[in-house]
Amino acid sequence: MxxxxxxxxxxxxxxxxxxxKKSISFFDKKNNKNEYIFIGDKKDILTSLPNNKKxxxxxxxxxxxxxxxxxxxxxxxDKAFNLLKNKKAxxxxxxxxxxxxxxxxxxxxxxxxxxxxxxxxxxxMLLYADSFSVxxxxxxxxxxxxxxxxxxxxxxxxxxNINKFYKKIIGIxxxxxxxxxxxxxxxxxxxxxxxxxxxxxxALNVLxxxxxxxxxxxPPDSAFNQVKINKINCLIGNYHDQVLPTFKxxxxxxxxxxxxxLPFLRISPDHGPAENIKGKNLANPESFLxxxxxxxxxxxxx
Numbered sequence: 579m580x581x582x583x584x585x586x587x588x589x590x591x592x593x594x595x596x597x598x599k600k601s602i603s604f605f606d607k608k609n610n611k612n613e614y615i616f617i618g619d620k621k622d623i624l625t626s627l628p629n630n631k632k633x634x635x636x637x638x639x640x641x642x643x644x645x646x647x648x649x650x651x652x653x654x655x656d657k658a659f660n661l662l663k664n665k666k667a668x669x670x671x672x673x674x675x676x677x678x679x680x681x682x683x684x685x686x687x688x689x690x691x692x693x694x695x696x697x698x699x700x701x702x703m704l705l706y707a708d709s710f711s712v713x714x715x716x717x718x719x720x721x722x723x724x725x726x727x728x729x730x731x732x733x734x735x736x737x738x739n740i741n742k743f744y745k746k747i748i749g750i751x752x753x754x755x756x757x758x759x760x761x762x763x764x765x766x767x768x769x770x771x772x773x774x775x776x777x778x779x780x781a782l783n784v785l786x787x788x789x790x791x792x793x794x795x796x797p798p799d800s801a802f803n804q805v806k807i808n809k810i811n812c813l814i815g816n817y818h819d820q821v822l823p824t825f826k827x828x829x830x831x832x833x834x835x836x837x838x839x840l841p842f843l844r845i846s847p848d849h850g851p852a853e854n855i856k857g858k859n860l861a862n863p864e865s866f867l868x869x870x871x872x873x874x875x876x877x878x879x880x
Contacts, residue, residue, distance in 0.1 A: 580610075580611065580612055580613045580877075581611070581612045581613070581668040581669070581873070581877050581880055582612070582613045582615060582661075582666065582667040582668050583612050583613070583614050583615070583667070583668065583669050583670070583671060583873050584615055584616075584617055584658045584661060584662070584667045584669070584670045584671070585614055585615065585616045585617065585670075585671045585672075585673070586616075586617050586618060586654050586655065586658060586670065586671070586672040586673060587616055587617065587618030587619070587622070587623055587654070587673055588618070588651065588654070588672050588673040588674060588675040588851075589647070589651070589673070589674060589675035589676055589679065589851040590618075590619065590622055590642060590647065590650070591647065591676070591851065591853050591856065592674060592675070592676070592850070592851025592852055592853050592856055593674075593851060593852045593853075593855060593856055593860075593861035594673040594674065594851065595622065595623060595625075595626035596626065596856070596857075596859065596861040596863075597673065597847070597861050597863045597866050598616075598623065598626060598627075598635075598673075598866075599626050599627055599628075599631075600861065600863040601863045601866055601867055601870070602627060602631050602634060602635075604867060604870055605634050605635055606631075606634050610874065611874050611877040612668075612873055612874065612877050613636070614635075614636065614870070615636045615637070615638055615667070616635055616636065616637045616638065617637075617638045617640055617654050617657055617658050618637070618639075618640055618642075618654055619639065619640060619641055619642035619650075620637045620639040621642075622642060623635065623637055624637075638657060640653050640654045640657055647676075647679045648679045648680070648681060651675060651679050651680070651681070652681040655672075655681070655690075655691075655694070658670055659694055659695070662695075662841075662842055663695075667842075668842060668880055669842050669843045669844070669845070669873060669880050670842065670843075670844050670845070671844075671845050671846065671866075671869050671870070671873075672687060672844070672846045673846070673847065673866065674846065674847055674849060674850050674851040674852070675687070675851055676850075676851050676853070677718075685717070685718035685719070686703075686717060686718040687837075687844075687846060688701055688703045688717060688718075688835075688837045688844075689701070689717070689718070691837060691840060691844055692837070692839065692840060695840055695841060697839060697840060697841075699732075699735075700735065700839045701739075701837055701838065701839040701840060702735065702736045702739040702740060702837070702838040702839050703717050703835065703836075703837065703838075704739075704740060704743065704812070704835070704836045704837075704838055705821070705822060705825050705826075705833055705834075705835055705836075705848060706833060706834050706835075706836050706872075707825070707828075707829040707832055707833040707834075708832070709828075709829070710805050710810060710811060710812065710813060711740070711811065711812040711813070712812065712813050712814070712815060712821035712822065712825045713736055713740055713812060713813075713814045713815070713821070714814075714815050714816070714817055714818045714820065714821055714822065715728055715732055715733055715736055715814060715815065715816045715817070716728055716732070716816065716817050716818065717818055718818065719817075719818075721817060721819070724760075724816065724817035725760070725773060728760065728773060728777055728816050728817075729777065730777050730780050730781040730784070733757070733777070733778065733781035733782075733785075733814075734781050734784055734785060735839075736814065737755060737757070737781075737785050737790060737792060737814065738785075738788075738790070739838040739839045740753070740755060740812050740814070740838065741753055741755065741790050741791075742838075743836075743838050744811055744812070746879060747843075747876050747879045747880070748811075748876070749879075750811060752791050753791060753811045753812065754791055754793075754808065754809060754810050754811050754812075755790065755791060755792040755793075755810065755811060755812050755813075755814065756792065756793045756794050756796055756801070756804065756805075756808070756810045756812075756813055756814065757778060757781075757782065757792065757793075757794035757795055757796070757813075757814040757815075757816075758794065758795060758796055758797075758798045758801045758813065758814065758815045758816060758820060758821070759773075759774045759778065759794070759795035759796065759797055759798055759816075760772065760773035760774060760777075760778065760795075760798075760816045761773065761774065761798075762798070762799070763797055763799070764795055764796075764797050764798075773816070774795050778794065778795045778816075779795065782794060782795070793808075794814075798815075798820060801813055801815075802824050802828075826848065829848075830864075831847075831848070831849065831862050831864035831865045831868070832864055832865070832868055833848040833865060833868065834846065834847060834848055834865060834868050834869045834872060835847070835848050842880070843873075843880055845869045845872065845873075846869070847865035847866045847868075847869060848865045849862075849865055
């Protein structure tokens, strides 16, 4: 039986319609393993497509609210959440959106969706590529708050979610995980005990007792070198920009953002709405296509 994947067209002010247009050949295939249903303003979506391609997509219409993008996006998410909660869909892809338009001012889609499904603080943000993945233990917060928000409990939760994902979805029996230190050179240049000794190592001890294959803390300045040398499946950092910039530099658009810890998989392309290049025919659809091919490859596991 085919799985149903929902696709939110999301932010109408960015490059999403161009991405859909450039990916249209994927949806014209007869042998796709999943059924893909778009949620968004049908008129807007179809306007972006050539006349001979307008009948390809399956679209659940949510009329755009010209006075409030935030309200429009909430209506789109509400429709998707209702289908997911009633087991009429198996997973979701949301195309990029401007976070300021998220309902209730959530800092990110990861946090918004987990709240909506009553699993707040159980979610994990994973940036996935075929070669390796990364995870920030703290997500969309100011850097000045990262140390305060980094906890033993959060590290354990994230690692367990990642280990389960690689075993259940990707099919690796014993994933190789590694966690970075928080401070330069793992804090060895400082006299007082820092996050490596008070938070990260105690969390690692718990995880190793659970027979999870994890190493660390490894010095942040050489961590990405260790990924290739030691064939690490996922490198875990401690704040957003400790891992994302280098990961994105290496993988470019051949990566996706996955939320773990939900009752389903949520994926989004690994880039923003890029309002500044809207209408310039510069949008790169590779990350969206990567998300689609991920669901095709692992359709039996979702």
